Amino acid sequence: MTQSLTSHQPVRSWVRSANDHPDFSLLNLPLGVFRVAGESPRGGVAIGDSVLDLRVAVDAGLFVEVEQGLAAKAAALAAGSQLNAFFALGKHARVQFRQALLALLEEGSVYQVRMEALGEALLRPMSLCEMLLPARIGDYTDFYVGINHAMNVGKLFRPDNPLLPNYKYVPIGYHGRASTIAVSGATFHRPKGQTLPAGQTVPVFGPSKKLDFELELGIWIGSGNQVGQAIPISEAADHIGGFCLLNDWSARDVQAWEYQPLGPFLSKSFATTVSPWIISPEALAPFRKAQPSRPEGDPEPLDYLLDHKDQAEGAYDIELEVLLLTERMAAEGMEPEVICRSNTLNMYWTVAQMVTHHSVNGCQLQSGDLFGSGTLSGKEEGEFGSLLELTHGGKEALQLANGERRTFLEDGDVIVLRARCHAEGGGSIGFGECRGKVLPAC
């Protein structure tokens, strides 16, 4: 039986926990890869307190029944243990897959009785699901489009010349390390490296003393491009596969010594943490905004980076938070403490501009590649997306509610990133957590 699919957005689901869920209502439907003990990894969709098991849904023939175009093919690929092939299908198939999910899960769906009969085999309790990295990440590039961060860090590293003259022409980035990207919940050991003690000319080797986090938006590449074929700015948004949160852990003392002239190297390659759910561009569409205008006197982007549609709706209004949980707080049963609130509107370049710039020289982007936005700090105290900024270079310690103080991260510290968008007519969507813990150097 084929149900006619419309582009309307139902709000209520027969999955009760989804209704009014702040993160995973029908408005969201993010895709991830999970494992339940004793079973193979597979794709799933977050819905309320459950994960819709796509392998079970596909095997039950549900997507064939609601079939519209590519939805069943997309569902079969999304059920796999890595989502690269799903990403490669591109935007059109993803939109049809989303429409099919809505038809299956909306209140009054003709599929409700059959789906309910599958019980917890189909709707897995989220608390039993271990989330995994959703794709094989071929390449990871970290941008620097948070202009407030660029300015703040620039002042600390280069007081005379905080924002270099290329910043307002080039979406600056560096090639990160894909091999050490881990999913939320990961731990990592404090990195060791070379640092230059104050007033010295010869470096020492040892554990970093200035370990930091960075609050970033992660961007998954959907369909890629052929080597040599740049992605025009007017098509760039169609190459975005989805979004997550990303923590680009950084050893500031290693960074300060190593970064000239080629940029960050070992100061950032030891660990990067991402949130597990891929938030689709369709779910984020209601939260698109005009790109904030450039301050008076700033140059226009060069033509290849300028598109009127992108300027009109290429920015996103996503509220961001960073929380810290120290070992002592955890032992005392305390909740993590918010140490930063910011927003993705602090990006100087749009995601489409990042995609186009990355490919303009013919560089190939592949499905499942990952971008970091760069650290998304606001302008005010309390809105800074790294400890380097929150503590003014380590000079003014953060005072925590339980009396502890932090300049940089200590062993046992946990950093949690969160993000949420609030819809105008009520309702919200959330990204889920990006959580990581610092272990002692080994």
Ligand SMILES: O=C(O)/C=C/C(=O)CC(=O)CC(=O)O
């Ligand atoms: O040299 C600088 O000004 C700083 C560079 C970085 O910290 C690189 C980075 O990760 C950029 C970012 O997250 O915004």
Ligand SMILES: [Ca+2]
């Ligand atoms: Ca970064």
Ligand SMILES: [Mg+2]
């Ligand atoms: Mg990193």
